[in-house]
Amino acid sequence: MSADTPKPAAPKPAKPIEPAIKPTRAQDFPEWYQQVVRAGDLAENSEVRGCMVIKPWGCGLWEQMQQALDAMLKATGHQNAYFPLFIPLSYFEKEAAHVEGFAKECAVVTHHRLEVGPDGKMRPAPSAQLAEPLVVRPTSETIIGAAYARWVQSYRDLPILINQWANVVRWEMRPRLFLRTTEFLWQEGHTAHETEKEAQEETERMLGVYETFARDWLALPVFVGEKTESERFPGAVRTLCIEAMVQDRKAIQAGTSHYLGQNFAKASGIKFQSREGREEFAHTTSWGVTTRLIGTMVMAHADDDGLCLPPRVAPTQVVILPVAPKEDTRAAVFEAAEKLAAELRAQTWQGQPLRVHVDRRDIGGGTKSWEWIKKGCPVRIELGPRDLAQGTVAVCSRDQGARHKEFIPQADAVTGMPARLGAVQQGLYDRALAFRFEHTREIGTKEDFYAFFTAKNEKEIHGGFALAHWNGSPEVEAKIKEDLKVTIRCLPFTETTPGTCPFTGEPSPRRALWAKSY
RNA sequence: CGGGGCGUAGCUUAGCCUGGUAGAGCGCCUGGUUUGGGACCAGGAGGUCGUAGGUUCGAAUCCUAUCGCCCCGACCA
Numbered sequence: 001m002s003a004d005t006p007k008p009a010a011p012k013p014a015k016p017i018e019p020a021i022k023p024t025r026a027q028d029f030p031e032w033y034q035q036v037v038r039a040g041d042l043a044e045n046s047e048v049r050g051c052m053v054i055k056p057w058g059c060g061l062w063e064q065m066q067q068a069l070d071a072m073l074k075a076t077g078h079q080n081a082y083f084p085l086f087i088p089l090s091y092f093e094k095e096a097a098h099v100e101g102f103a104k105e106c107a108v109v110t111h112h113r114l115e116v117g118p119d120g121k122m123r124p125a126p127s128a129q130l131a132e133p134l135v136v137r138p139t140s141e142t143i144i145g146a147a148y149a150r151w152v153q154s155y156r157d158l159p160i161l162i163n164q165w166a167n168v169v170r171w172e173m174r175p176r177l178f179l180r181t182t183e184f185l186w187q188e189g190h191t192a193h194e195t196e197k198e199a200q201e202e203t204e205r206m207l208g209v210y211e212t213f214a215r216d217w218l219a220l221p222v223f224v225g226e227k228t229e230s231e232r233f234p235g236a237v238r239t240l241c242i243e244a245m246v247q248d249r250k251a252i253q254a255g256t257s258h259y260l261g262q263n264f265a266k267a268s269g270i271k272f273q274s275r276e277g278r279e280e281f282a283h284t285t286s287w288g289v290t291t292r293l294i295g296t297m298v299m300a301h302a303d304d305d306g307l308c309l310p311p312r313v314a315p316t317q318v319v320i321l322p323v324a325p326k327e328d329t330r331a332a333v334f335e336a337a338e339k340l341a342a343e344l345r346a347q348t349w350q351g352q353p354l355r356v357h358v359d360r361r362d363i364g365g366g367t368k369s370w371e372w373i374k375k376g377c378p379v380r381i382e383l384g385p386r387d388l389a390q391g392t393v394a395v396c397s398r399d400q401g402a403r404h405k406e407f408i409p410q411a412d413a414v415t416g417m418p419a420r421l422g423a424v425q426q427g428l429y430d431r432a433l434a435f436r437f438e439h440t441r442e443i444g445t446k447e448d449f450y451a452f453f454t455a456k457n458e459k460e461i462h463g464g465f466a467l468a469h470w471n472g473s474p475e476v477e478a479k480i481k482e483d484l485k486v487t488i489r490c491l492p493f494t495e496t497t498p499g500t501c502p503f504t505g506e507p508s509p510r511r512a513l514w515a516k517s518y
Numbered sequence: 519c520g521g522g523g524c525g526u527a528g529c530u531u532a533g534c535c536u537g538g539u540a541g542a543g544c545g546c547c548u549g550g551u552u553u554g555g556g557a558c559c560a561g562g563a564g565g566u567c568g569u570a571g572g573u574u575c576g577a578a579u580c581c582u583a584u585c586g587c588c589c590c591g592a593c594c595a
Binding site: 018139172173174252255256290292293321323326365368373384 | 519552553554556557587589590591594595
């Protein structure tokens with residue numbers, strides 16, 4: 001705009017409002033994250049180290065995610081089953097890489113009875129020591145493998161396509177709500193196939209399911225690719241993954257799918273008689289996503305006023321806040337609120353009736369509003385006496401920020417709600433994609449690479465995602481990890497152009513995705 | 519497991535150095551006025567100061583041990 005162009009009237013300076021979450025993202029991202037989870041009423045730390053209490057709002061979110069993903073797993077031919085929480089210790093001795101990967105983080109059950117000891121306190125009864133300790137599953141390849149070994153005799157018994165929704169325990173050094181907890185919830189798919197080709201296809205198919213789920217339900221754009229050897233699942237031949245960027249520009253693994261080759265089949269004895277009458281080992285896969293996805297969504301979408309939940313997985317998509325200041329109008333307002341809720345519930349979006357809640361609690365209107373803002377409810381509707389008189393409602397879309405509010409005719413609010421939810425869903429995705437785009441760079445020299453990942457001052461954060469060539473050498477990978485704490489998150493399938501490795505000058509088949517990660 | 523820090527009411531914390539029997543804010547309860555962007559007034563409940571020893575007439579405070587938690591590192595969905 002040139003100097004002599006008349007300027008439009010400057011927008012009224014917004015009244016400064018304290019952000020609901022302190023510190024803000026810019027001030028202290030890790031602390032902001034903890035506060036968002038807490039303020040959003042998703043979960044809290046429990047008295048058990050590393051274990052969280054998932055509160056109703058967080059659990060409701062997980063249930064929505066489960067429901068959607070479960071349908072996708074069924075649609076790709078899988079069935080649910082359930083296997084034991086406890087795994088005999090000896091099962092872990094069967095696959096060398098696997099045991100090495102998990103041994104350091106296993107909870108082990110050694111007794112089956114308590115008694116009062118000499119000091120008057122309860123203790124595990126020495127007489128009740130287990131002959132073979134039981135490991136609380138950190139993952140179920142071995143115990144499910146043992147079952148598959150019983151179930152499979154012929155190629156006609158294959159494939160086996162099973163998923164389990166379960167909790168697992170990994171005794172991690174440093175737990176963080178949702179991102180890395182000692183106990184967490186997940187689904188783990190375990191399949192067994194006649195041929196490598198089928199198993200490889202399954203591995204890629206399920207990664208595709210995860211990509212779709214992340215994009216269309218969680219509003220998370222992800223990079224899709226394969227892990228390098230150093231980042232591979234213990235015991236796997238190939239590990240595929242989806243990687244998301246969150247708002248401190250770090251990468252987070254949001255889902256994995258492994259081709260296990262015949263490693264676990266050999267360890268567990270999953271063998272069958274082939275079409276040619278030969279005895280062969282099955283080719284197996286496993287794949288999973290966890291409650292970490294909740295943490296990923298928080299870090300990707302939330303703002304300085306709290307959560308912003310994608311409507312497709314929000315436990316409540318629309319909350320109605322009756323404004324009933326005067327005793328004499330209260331009954332009418334509540335009645336109108338319930339009527340509005342019923343009309344909204346009769347609407348569908350993405351093939352499902354809208355999830356609507358009327359918050360009738362008698363607490364201050366502002367407090368109530370902020371609670372739902374912090375919980376990330378996609379749409380809030382305020383309905384008061386003035387609206388009753390005018391036939392309007394005040395509608396607030398969470399993705400537009402905590403201050404957003406528009407007064408529209410009530411009928412429009414009802415008929416337009418599916419589209420509004422769609423807009424919020426799309427808005428979150430677009431914002432996350434734009435953020436990732438802004439912080440992803442193709443880098444061609446070692447100097448640029450190091451500069452990109454080196455903060456210029458204490459407050460500044462590192463660059464983000466770098467797409468850079470790599471000669472395939474684990475030594476280069478290790479050196480960069482040591483220097484910058486940057487690792488190869490994956491070799492994206494979309495990167496196919498050969499080039500030159502900036503670290504060695506050697507040829508590179510394609511660019512790798514480099515980042516700091518959770 | 520190595521390095522640093524911290525345990526006082528539901529939460530955040532003051533008091534500790536220099537011992538004298540615990541205070542605040544938020545939250546909670548009651549009543550009233552309020553409620554369209556985090557309300558206000560008045561009254562009230564709630565703590566054996568992480569635990570166990572020791573020193574002392576007397577310990578939240580000093581000493582020893584122990585447990586737990588947080589941060590940094592290695593590990594990791």
